[in-house]
Amino acid sequence: MSTLTGLHEAMTHLDLAWSSADESGDLSRAQLIAVNDAIGVLQRRLDAVHVEVAAGISRESRAELGAGSLAKQQGFRSPAKLIAATTGVSTGDAQRLVKVGEATAPRTDLIGARLPAKYPLVREALASGGLGAQAAAMIVGLLDRCRVAAGLERIAEGERVLADKAQGLALDDVRKLVVRAEAWLDPDGVEPKEEERRSKRALTMFERDGMVHLNAVLDAETAAPVVTAIRGYVTAAFAARQDAPDPESADADRRTVPMIQADALAVFCAHVLGCAQRVPLAGATMIVRMSLDDLESGAGSATVDGVDEPVSVGAARRMAAGGGVVPCVLGGASEILDWGREKRLFTKAQRLALVERDGGCAMCGLPPEMTKAHHIRWWKRDHGPTDLSNGVLLCETCHHRIHDNGWEIHIDGGGALRRVWFIPPDYVDPARTPRLGGRARFDIAA
Numbered sequence: 001m002s003t004l005t006g007l008h009e010a011m012t013h014l015d016l017a018w019s020s021a022d023e024s025g026d027l028s029r030a031q032l033i034a035v036n037d038a039i040g041v042l043q044r045r046l047d048a049v050h051v052e053v054a055a056g057i058s059r060e061s062r063a064e065l066g067a068g069s070l071a072k073q074q075g076f077r078s079p080a081k082l083i084a085a086t087t088g089v090s091t092g093d094a095q096r097l098v099k100v101g102e103a104t105a106p107r108t109d110l111i112g113a114r115l116p117a118k119y120p121l122v123r124e125a126l127a128s129g130g131l132g133a134q135a136a137a138m139i140v141g142l143l144d145r146c147r148v149a150a151g152l153e154r155i156a157e158g159e160r161v162l163a164d165k166a167q168g169l170a171l172d173d174v175r176k177l178v179v180r181a182e183a184w185l186d187p188d189g190v191e192p193k194e195e196e197r198r199s200k201r202a203l204t205m206f207e208r209d210g211m212v213h214l215n216a217v218l219d220a221e222t223a224a225p226v227v228t229a230i231r232g233y234v235t236a237a238f239a240a241r242q243d244a245p246d247p248e249s250a251d252a253d254r255r256t257v258p259m260i261q262a263d264a265l266a267v268f269c270a271h272v273l274g275c276a277q278r279v280p281l282a283g284a285t286m287i288v289r290m291s292l293d294d295l296e297s298g299a300g301s302a303t304v305d306g307v308d309e310p311v312s313v314g315a316a317r318r319m320a321a322g323g324g325v326v327p328c329v330l331g332g333a334s335e336i337l338d339w340g341r342e343k344r345l346f347t348k349a350q351r352l353a354l355v356e357r358d359g360g361c362a363m364c365g366l367p368p369e370m371t372k373a374h375h376i377r378w379w380k381r382d383h384g385p386t387d388l389s390n391g392v393l394l395c396e397t398c399h400h401r402i403h404d405n406g407w408e409i410h411i412d413g414g415g416a417l418r419r420v421w422f423i424p425p426d427y428v429d430p431a432r433t434p435r436l437g438g439r440a441r442f443d444i445a446a
Helices: 003-019 029-059 061-067 079-087 091-104 119-129 133-150 152-165 171-185 187-198 219-241 255-276 292-296 313-321 350-360 397-404
Strands: 202-208 211-217 286-289 301-305 307-312 372-377 391-394 408-412 419-423 435-437
Touching: 029 079, 029 091, 029 119, 029 133, 091 133, 091 211, 119 133, 119 152, 133 152, 133 171, 133 187, 152 171, 171 187, 171 301, 171 307, 187 219, 187 307, 187 313, 219 255, 219 307, 219 313, 255 350, 286 292, 286 350, 301 313, 307 313, 313 372, 350 372, 350 419, 372 397, 391 397
Parallel strands: none
Antiparallel strands: 202 211, 286 301, 301 307, 372 391, 408 419, 419 435
């Protein structure tokens, strides 16, 4: 299917979805979803056309054409300026379109023979409507940055994984995927970047209008304990709010999340000054995970639960030396990870095993300290066991969403290969196509 044919089909689908509205123009819930899906497909198809056009404008505006450059003939100093002015996007966005277009357009060699695109799988994903231009730009940018360090074979594998996994993800999730992929493609590049970022860490304080303003810029290693502790405090505050006898009373806790985070900082500092009482953190634990090979060799990288940016092996060792870090070796020291019907609540060891598998809320991706371990088959109603194969990490919102709206959860595989799948109800998806959840959504093949 050509790019333009795909665009015409997407426009037809949108017309059909929109024409189903009643005379007042109101859409039912099913129609809203259909129109929204059609808009998404149309946007991605349009992106594919725009990328091809941007590549063509860039080709016809190359420097060797001099005064014959298309952009200059139209009164613009560069193809990006031309595209930005005519489409209303920023020059930066236009430059990304050009970059993606050049990276995914067919090429020719010195004698004019046609060559495949630099990144043919990204081109296919764009043409099929699986990727939008912004997601493709993130992937192309990463592959270009790591091309020399990783080598062509590893870059080709990275392109395959990213072009496949990025489809169906929101742009924020694509960004997480790209961050993890960069550490996989160029593990030796993590530590130099880390040192550069660490040198930029800063905390400034000043007073204005009767308020004290704090502005913190932290590298991943410095931020990890801060983020973990504050999120744990927020979770504890919300748990206490739910357990309050009268949530509607005048004394009820009505603080916003930013307010609670500000209070958390004040409580932590007061605790350090006085050290008289324990700070409530809802069981928050900072977990740094890495492979045994990387730990022994000193190469590669590690990840911190709740922080997207990878850290170097050296940083992981320093964090472990500082204490308060749980090693990601589960099931050791005779820990029992399956309890059957002997225990109702999941143990700390089981929860850590679930964190390793799910990475946080298996449905929406909130960090581990903002989740609880839940039985998939309920303890009381279904007589479900307290086993890893019957457990899943969910935040409070997703827990209610699943139970109230008829979603189902399925665990497949065994041991480290277990994966979580969410099966939507038929009114959401008549085919009930399973949706991958948990950490597996962002795992990069090694």
